[in-house]
Amino acid sequence: MNLDRAVLAFAGLMILVSLALAHLVSPMWLWFTAFVGANLLQASVTGFCPAALVFRKLGVPGGCAFK
Secondary structure (H helix, E strand, C coil): CCHHHHHHHHHHHHHHHHHHHHHHCCHHHHHHHHHHHHHHHHHHHHCCCHHHHHHHHCCCCCCCCCC
């Protein structure tokens, strides 16, 4: 798995977890879903992604999106 796929998988997992929490615990968890979506949008515009930095430090090999 390269860095790009790791970031996308992590973002997808966070969205699914926050949707489950919104359904089971409180609708306020939808704010976390919005945060993840905003972070994805910001990363697509700027190329900067905090999750990519963390995965890179964990040794995940680079991809083409986050250099």
